[in-house]
Amino acid sequence: MRYLLLIYSEEPASPPSPEVMDAVMAEWVAFDSAIRGSGTYVSGEALQPTQTATTVRLKGEERIVTDGPFAETREVLGGYYTIDVPDLDTALDWAAKCPGAKYGSMEVRPVMVFDPPPQ
Amino acid sequence: MSERGRAAGTVEAVFREEWGRLLATLVGWLHDLDLAEEVAADAIATAVERWPVDGVPDHPAAWLLTTARRRAVDRLRRRQTYAAKLAILKVEAERAGTGGPAAPEPFGDDRLRLFFTCCHPALTAEARVALTLRYLAGLSTTEVARAFLVPETTMAQRLTRAKRKIREARIPYRVPGPAELPARLPAVLRVIYVVFTEAYAASRGPTLTRPELAEEAIRLGRILHQLLPDDREATGLLALMLLVDARRAARTDPAGNLVLLADQDRSRWDRSSIQEGVRLVERALPGGRPGPYALQAAIAALHDEADSLAATDWPQIVSLYDLLQAVAPSPVVALNRAVAVGMASGPAAGLVLLDELAADPALARYHLYHAARAGLLERLGQRDQAAAAYRRALALVGNEPERALLTRQLAAVVAAPPGRTR
Numbered sequence: 001m002r003y004l005l006l007i008y009s010e011e012p013a014s015p016p017s018p019e020v021m022d023a024v025m026a027e028w029v030a031f032d033s034a035i036r037g038s039g040t041y042v043s044g045e046a047l048q049p050t051q052t053a054t055t056v057r058l059k060g061e062e063r064i065v066t067d068g069p070f071a072e073t074r075e076v077l078g079g080y081y082t083i084d085v086p087d088l089d090t091a092l093d094w095a096a097k098c099p100g101a102k103y104g105s106m107e108v109r110p111v112m113v114f115d116p117p118p119q
Numbered sequence: 120m121s122e123r124g125r126a127a128g129t130v131e132a133v134f135r136e137e138w139g140r141l142l143a144t145l146v147g148w149l150h151d152l153d154l155a156e157e158v159a160a161d162a163i164a165t166a167v168e169r170w171p172v173d174g175v176p177d178h179p180a181a182w183l184l185t186t187a188r189r190r191a192v193d194r195l196r197r198r199q200t201y202a203a204k205l206a207i208l209k210v211e212a213e214r215a216g217t218g219g220p221a222a223p224e225p226f227g228d229d230r231l232r233l234f235f236t237c238c239h240p241a242l243t244a245e246a247r248v249a250l251t252l253r254y255l256a257g258l259s260t261t262e263v264a265r266a267f268l269v270p271e272t273t274m275a276q277r278l279t280r281a282k283r284k285i286r287e288a289r290i291p292y293r294v295p296g297p298a299e300l301p302a303r304l305p306a307v308l309r310v311i312y313v314v315f316t317e318a319y320a321a322s323r324g325p326t327l328t329r330p331e332l333a334e335e336a337i338r339l340g341r342i343l344h345q346l347l348p349d350d351r352e353a354t355g356l357l358a359l360m361l362l363v364d365a366r367r368a369a370r371t372d373p374a375g376n377l378v379l380l381a382d383q384d385r386s387r388w389d390r391s392s393i394q395e396g397v398r399l400v401e402r403a404l405p406g407g408r409p410g411p412y413a414l415q416a417a418i419a420a421l422h423d424e425a426d427s428l429a430a431t432d433w434p435q436i437v438s439l440y441d442l443l444q445a446v447a448p449s450p451v452v453a454l455n456r457a458v459a460v461g462m463a464s465g466p467a468a469g470l471v472l473l474d475e476l477a478a479d480p481a482l483a484r485y486h487l488y489h490a491a492r493a494g495l496l497e498r499l500g501q502r503d504q505a506a507a508a509y510r511r512a513l514a515l516v517g518n519e520p521e522r523a524l525l526t527r528q529l530a531a532v533v534a535a536p537p538g539r540t541r
Contacts, residue, residue, distance in 0.1 A: 001289050087291035088241060110288045115200050 002042060002084050002111035003091040008075040009104025011049055027099040035081060035094060044081035075104055082111070134163055137180045138257035139342070143229035144184060146236075146292055149191055149206065152254070152282050158194065162187035230255060231294050231346040238307040239290045246281035251310045253278060255342065256335045266317065266332050304347075308356050308412060311339045315360050333364050344399075351403045355413030358399035362419035365392035376527075377520040381428045393423045411447035414439055433463035450479045458491050466498040486515040490525060497532050505532045 016024070035041050053069045069076060078100070085091050088108070095106040138159070145155035162183045176182040195203045237250035245267075252258045252266065264274035284290065295303045318332030340357040347353045369383040378384075400420045403413035418439045425431035440456035453476055461469020473492050482488040493508035509529040516522045 087289045088239075089291050089293075089295075092241070108288075 001086065001113070002082055003088075004109045004111060005081045005083065005091070005095050005098060005100075006077060006107040006109065007079045007081075007098065007100035007104065008107060009078050009100060010075055011078075024099065024103070031098055034097070035083065038094075040083040040085050040090075040094065042082040042084050044079070046079035047077060050076045078104070135257055137183065139230050139233065139255045140228055141180065141183055141187065142254055143233040145187055145191070146233060147229040148188070150292065151206075152236075152285060154191060154194065155187075156254075158187040158190040159183075161190045228346065230342060232292050234307050234343065234346075235294055235303060236285060236290055236292050238303075238310050239285075240303070240306055241288065241290055242281055242284060244309075244313075246277055246284075247306065247310045248313050249274060249277050250281055251339065252314065252335065256339055258335065266314075266329070304350065304352065307343065308352055311336055311343065312356060312360075312412070314339065315363075319363070330367065333360070333367070336360055337364060351406060352410040352412050354399050355403035355410060355416045358396045358403055358416035359412050359419055361392045361399070362396035362416055362423050365389040365396065365423055371520070375520065377524040379524070380422065385426065388423060393420075396420060396423070408446065409442070411443060414443045414446065418443075428462075431462070433459055437463050450476065450482045451485070453479075454482060454485070454488055454491060458494075461491075461495050461498075466495040470495045470499065484515060486512040486517075486521070486525070488512075489515065490528075493528070493532070502532050502535065 015021070032044070035044075050069045053067075055066045055068065055070045057064045057066075081094075081098070083091060083094055085094070088110075091108050095101055095108050098106055100106050141162075142155055142159050145159055146152055149155050149158075165186055166179075166183060170176075192207060195207045233255060234251070237254055238247045242250070248267070249263050252263045253260065258266070260275050260278060261271050263278075264271040267274070269277075294300075315333055315336035318329045318336060337357070337360050340353075340360050344350075344353050344357045365388050366380075366383065368389065369385065369387040370378055372378055396416065397420050400413065400416045403409065404417060409417070418436055421432050421436055421439075436459045437456065440452060440459055443452050444456060454473070457469050457472035457476065459469075460472055470492070473488070473495065476482050476488070489508045489512035493505045493512060496502075496505035496508060506529060509525055509532060513522065513525045513529065516525055
């Protein structure tokens with residue numbers, strides 16, 4: 001079954017020092033290669049900061065485009081992994097190993113499965 | 120009793136006894152809690168209809184399982200979905216392997232798996248309690264709702280939402296491996312203990328104890344202890360519940376008034392529960408640092424074994440609270456320790472500790488903190504301060520029997536002649 005591991009964290013007000021940055025990056029690289037090599041990895045992306053986000057809505061025919069993310073929350077979506085594992089416990093194990101769990105929080109959501117139409 | 124009535128009574132007894140085991144087996148086989156519940160209920164309904172006519176079968180539990188399995192296959196056939204077809208194939212393959220559904224083979228015990236699913240940390244604490252009472256204790260949704268004083272529709276929704284989460288998020292149906300078990304078991308123990316404490320001190324309303332709920336908690340504790348006989352905390356939890364519940368009959372007077380430990384008629388304590396509890400404590404304590412349930416059970420055992428409040432081994436109780444404070448620190452443990460010190464070393468020593476705890480916001484709002492302070496002040500002869508502390512406790516208490524007791528205690532301290540100490 002597929003699960004989306006959504007990586008949430010607070011965006012830092014100022015950039016961390018290069019030493020801190022290097023240490024954190026090394027953790028992410030280690031996790032990324034572990035999950036890619038595990039046979040459970042489906043896909044994953046890291047996202048640019050929310051200052052680069054644009055929100056689009058349709059009000060009737062009118063397209064409303066605004067700067068920034070839809071919801072103003074403390075923790076923002078910073079990236080995700082999609083994995084294919086047997087059950088929630090296995091998905092939670094991967095989420096707990098991800099550096100995102102340490103520096104913010106991980107939301108684990110099952111991907112919806114649709115029955116194929118009856119033949 | 121009519122033949123029909125007797126058969127219905129048998130069904131009721133089998134149902135209570137076998138429901139959790141039957142359901143756990145069906146879930147293991149169908150991987151679908153809703154379907155398992157439906158077909159288990161169907162099998163029970165069929166038994167109610169057939170047993171008075173055909174007689175009670177030799178193996179009632181196996182009969183129920185066989186009937187439930189047939190119903191499951193019927194229902195899966197009607198669903199006509201791809202997933203259902205796969206399930207039928209799987210079911211038929213397994214049936215071929217076990218020699219067909221008619222064989223009344225004794226079935227194993229999958230209840231431990233069901234415990235871990237119902238008490239999974241991905242479910243809310245409220246949902247865990249509701250699922251465990253519904254699926255392991257076999258209470259009806261109405262009974263579960265009544266136990267937690269919520270409307271039945273609320274409880275039904277809570278159960279439906281929890282089952283949906285189990286199904287859609289695929290919360291596994293398995294016992295955690297040895298590496299995970301220490302982290303996962305406390306949630307299961309916690310659920311059983313919540314049922315027990317809810318029975319024991321209803322936080323609001325007119326009654327203090329609800330014996331049937333305490334009995335359900337003890338029954339669940341017994342099942343878990345039977346499934347994990349070597350787990351010291353599962354043993355400790357069962358011991359704790361038995362040792363506390365042993366005092367139930369003496370805890371209220373015939374008029375329903377609450378009686379404090381100091382004033383209880385100890386001859387009314389249930390000796391067989393105490394003996395069983397003490398035997399279990401002796402198994403839960405040795406073998407490394409004891410856990411919080413084993414320690415609380417050991418404290419309860421010291422109370423139960425004492426002939427009077429004065430004859431209680433208070434120094435030993437204080438040392439057990441020290442250990443408890445180290446493994447599971449909490450403001451309430453600190454409060455109970457201070458009270459024990461007040462008994463072991465005198466009220467002044469207890470009061471010093473209680474006053475040190477005054478800054479804790481949780482205790483400041485806790486009526487028993489002020490009641491304990493009042494008791495120590497009273498013993499020191501400081502009646503005005505004792506009365507003030509009882510008044511503060513009265514402003515915070517939630518249930519009627521405790522309110523009535525505090526009112527009596529306040530009246531006694533106000534009316535007592537100067538210099539009276541207890």
